[in-house]
Amino acid sequence: MKALEQKILSEGQVLPGNVLKVGSFLNQQMDSDFIMEIGREIARLYADEGVTKVLTVESSGIALAVAAGIALHVPSVFAKKHKSANMSKEVYTASVYSFTHGMEYEIAVAKEYISERDRVLIVDDFLANGNALRGLMSIVSQSGASLAGCAVAIEKGFQGAGDAMRAEGIRIDSLAIIDSMTDEGVTFRA
Amino acid sequence: MKALEQKILSEGQVLPGNVLKVGSFLNQQMDSDFIMEIGREIARLYADEGVTKVLTVESSGIALAVAAGIALHVPSVFAKKHKSANMSKEVYTASVYSFTHGMEYEIAVAKEYISERDRVLIVDDFLANGNALRGLMSIVSQSGASLAGCAVAIEKGFQGAGDAMRAEGIRIDSLAIIDSMTDEGVTFRA
Numbered sequence: 276m277k278a279l280e281q282k283i284l285s286e287g288q289v290l291p292g293n294v295l296k297v298g299s300f301l302n303q304q305m306d307s308d309f310i311m312e313i314g315r316e317i318a319r320l321y322a323d324e325g326v327t328k329v330l331t332v333e334s335s336g337i338a339l340a341v342a343a344g345i346a347l348h349v350p351s352v353f354a355k356k357h358k359s360a361n362m363s364k365e366v367y368t369a370s371v372y373s374f375t376h377g378m379e380y381e382i383a384v385a386k387e388y389i390s391e392r393d394r395v396l397i398v399d400d401f402l403a404n405g406n407a408l409r410g411l412m413s414i415v416s417q418s419g420a421s422l423a424g425c426a427v428a429i430e431k432g433f434q435g436a437g438d439a440m441r442a443e444g445i446r447i448d449s450l451a452i453i454d455s456m457t458d459e460g461v462t463f464r465a
Numbered sequence: 466m467k468a469l470e471q472k473i474l475s476e477g478q479v480l481p482g483n484v485l486k487v488g489s490f491l492n493q494q495m496d497s498d499f500i501m502e503i504g505r506e507i508a509r510l511y512a513d514e515g516v517t518k519v520l521t522v523e524s525s526g527i528a529l530a531v532a533a534g535i536a537l538h539v540p541s542v543f544a545k546k547h548k549s550a551n552m553s554k555e556v557y558t559a560s561v562y563s564f565t566h567g568m569e570y571e572i573a574v575a576k577e578y579i580s581e582r583d584r585v586l587i588v589d590d591f592l593a594n595g596n597a598l599r600g601l602m603s604i605v606s607q608s609g610a611s612l613a614g615c616a617v618a619i620e621k622g623f624q625g626a627g628d629a630m631r632a633e634g635i636r637i638d639s640l641a642i643i644d645s646m647t648d649e650g651v652t653f654r655a
Contacts, residue, residue, distance in 0.1 A: 304542045304578040307519075307534035329497075334523040334543065338531045344497030345532075352494045353524065388494040 276316055276450035279428060280463050282309065289456050293403075293431065294375070301400055301428060305338045313450060314342025317398060317426040320448050321347065324423040326396045328352060328389060330415065332371075332382050332407055336399040339428060343398050351398075352389065354382040354411060367417045369410035374403070382410050384418075391419030402427040402449060405436030412445070424448060431456070432464050466506055466640035469618060470653050472499065479646050483593075483621065484565070491590055491618060495528045503640060504532025507588060507616040510638050511537065514613040516586045518542060518579060520605065522561075522572050522597055526589040529618060533588050541588075542579065544572040544601060557607045559600035564593070572600050574608075581609030592617040592639060595626030602635070614638060621646070622654050 288296040300306035317339070329351035331340035337353050344351035354369075357380075366383040373380060389395065395418075397411045408425050415422050424446030430437045432452040440447050452464040478486040490496035507529070519541035521530035527543050534541035544559075547570075556573040563570060579585065585608075587601045598615050605612050614636030620627045622642040630637050642654040 298575065299577070300540075303545065303575055304540050305531060305534065306540055307531065308538055310531060311535050334527060334545070337524060337527040338541075341495060341497065341500060341528045341531050342535075344495065345501050345535075348498055350490075350494050350496055351528075355493065355524070385488065385493055388489070 276313070278309070278312065279451045282306075283429065283451060283453075283461060287461065289458060289461065293434075293456065295401075295429065295431070295453070295456060295461070297400075297429070301338075302335045310338050310342045311345070313339055313428060314344075314346040316450060317343040317396075317448070318346030320426060321396050321423055324396070325394050326423050327393045328395050328420075329398050330354070330384070330389070330395050330411055331398045332356065332411060335401075336407075339400055340398045343396065343426065347396075352384060354384045354414060356380050356382055367414040369413040369417075371406050371410040372404075373406070382407075382414070384414050386418070389415065389418040389420050393418070393420035394423050395420045396423045397425040399425070399427045400429065402430040402437050402447070403434050405440060408440070426450075429453065466503070468499070468502065469641045472496075473619065473641060473643075473651060477651065479648060479651065483624075483646065485591075485619065485621070485643070485646060485651070487590075487619070491528075492525045500528050500532045501535070503529055503618060504534075504536040506640060507533040507586075507638070508536030510616060511586050511613055514586070515584050516613050517583045518585050518610075519588050520544070520574070520579070520585050520601055521588045522546065522601060525591075526597075529590055530588045533586065533616065537586075540578075542574060544574045544604060546570050546572055557604040559603040559607075561596050561600040562594075563596070572597075572604070574604050576608070579605065579608040579610050583608070583610035584613050585610045586613045587615040589615070589617045590619065592620040592627050592637070593624050595630060598626075598630070616640075619643065
């Protein structure tokens with residue numbers, strides 16, 4: 276998605292530790308029209324897949340999942356990172372190791388929101404080590420639902436997790452794949 | 466907003482501790498078309514207010530803020546509840562006491578995302594004790610931006626915080642105001 280690559284080049288910032296900061300349009304601040312454009316692009320890619328539900332993990336995935344859900348006219352669901360007082364005890368859970376925060380956390384989705392009748396599209400903002408996606412795929416698998424695929428905005432291609440998943444036969448659609456990222460700039464996979 | 470009242474009556478669940486669970490359409494699971502309908506209603510209410518930015522707090526406010534931002538064609542920003550590795554140290558912060566979780570937490574917004582040139586619309590899913598809104602208003606005040614008002618989906622009117630804010634001259638728009646909430650049912654302010 277050329278528009279996303281251009282946005283990364285014009286507004287993204289490369290920070291130490293392989294962090295790409297896109298907080299001005301995709302994370303803490305969300306460029307609404309652009310988020311909706313990404314949602315429509317994801318909907319276009321999965322138009323023929325019979326998706327019944329979009330699944331993401333809080334917080335930075337929610338905007339894209341909502342936009343994709345709006346474009347596909349299906350509900351979106353987010354996995355919580357903390358057990359909440361008003362969440363059913365009947366939950367699917369998975370452990371996710373975050374390299375960004377250097378810690379393992381648990382994600383959870385109430386069982387009532389995904390069933391074996393669902394066809395799930397996983398959406399997230401980043402694919403780096405793939406741990407969040409694997410946690411979400413574990414939840415889809417536990418529910419008995421089928422997985423349509425994973426759509427992410429930005430894949431850190433140089434970390435290899437996306438290609439490893441593709442080699443396993445998992446459908447991964449990344450709207451921008453970064454091949455290298457240094458202080459001098461960002462280059463995308465052709 | 467009649468459609469929201471009907472949705473609360475048909476899908477909401479009253480849980481112990483004055484908790485209204487609306488996880489099937491407004492929180493953990495989000496009814497995309499309905500979320501967008503709420504976003505358009507909020508945009509209609511604030512169409513003449515010159516809003517430049519929508520502000521909310523993670524996680525359950527994000528979907529509505531994104532939808533309102535899409536409908537208003539302005540960016541949305543969410544306050545984070547935890548300091549994050551890739552968030553600038555230059556942040557506005559406020560302390561918020563959560564009765565739901567029985568603890569105080571800090572919310573933070575990077576200074577680069579709100580400035581004194583902004584006119585901010587605060588959006589959230591619930592208004593109960595008003596602590597989250599007051600924290601967000603503190604951040605708006607620190608930034609020097611002007612406050613257009615606060616739009617929330619569901620106000621627990623019987624807790625009084627919304628009316629206290631209105632009495633202070635703050636514009637509060639709640640799409641559904643609950644007057645009472647028991648095991649037997651929910652009644653709305655006429």
